[in-house]
């Protein structure tokens with residue numbers, strides 16, 4: 001799978017905007033906003049485009065705060081393997097509205113709906129909410145949903161890689 005981005009808008013009250021995915025991979029789970037990079041895009045351009053497509057917020061690339069690099073591995077179906085960069089966003093223009101992909105909703109950072117999110121999110125999202133910048137690997141089980149293994153480490157100074165031209 002092509003490289004991806006994931007963006008979590010954070011408002012002045014510290015609430016996090018999530019979207020409930022209406023279709024596709026991870027349908028019905030709450031997640032940040034993001035998706036696969038398109039040819040010729042940078043990771044930040046991908047994050048800005050996906051945020052607009054999925055909840056109609058308009059972000060400046062420079063306002064994206066890089067907080068994680070994740071390597072998602074699906075041994076049962078390696079076609080799903082992908083990496084992703086995760087951003088917080090504190091400034092934007094526009095108004096949150098639903099799209100055909102996502103139903104958005106604000107959540108208190110202390111009560112995110114982890115039971116209805118990807119299963120490892122309850123491990124790594126609290127890490128980035130506490131101010132850590134991390135890199136991690138999430139290995140999924142045979143059902144491409146349960147967790148077989150995770151490994152996270154602090155990576156202050158994390159920067160985006162050059163987008164591979166092999167996808």
Ligand SMILES: Nc1nc2c([nH]c(=O)n2[C@H]2C[C@H](O)[C@@H](COP(=O)(O)OP(=O)(O)OP(=O)(O)O)O2)c(=O)[nH]1
Pocket residue numbers: 004005006024025026031032034035036037072084118119120121138
């Ligand atoms: N938060 C979170 N997201 C995950 C996990 N595993 C996983 O594949 N994802 C997300 C990351 C990507 O945004 C997405 C990959 O699927 P996708 O590229 O089909 O997503 P999408 O439908 O939004 O992409 P697109 O068609 O809009 O480009 O799934 C996980 O453990 N936690």
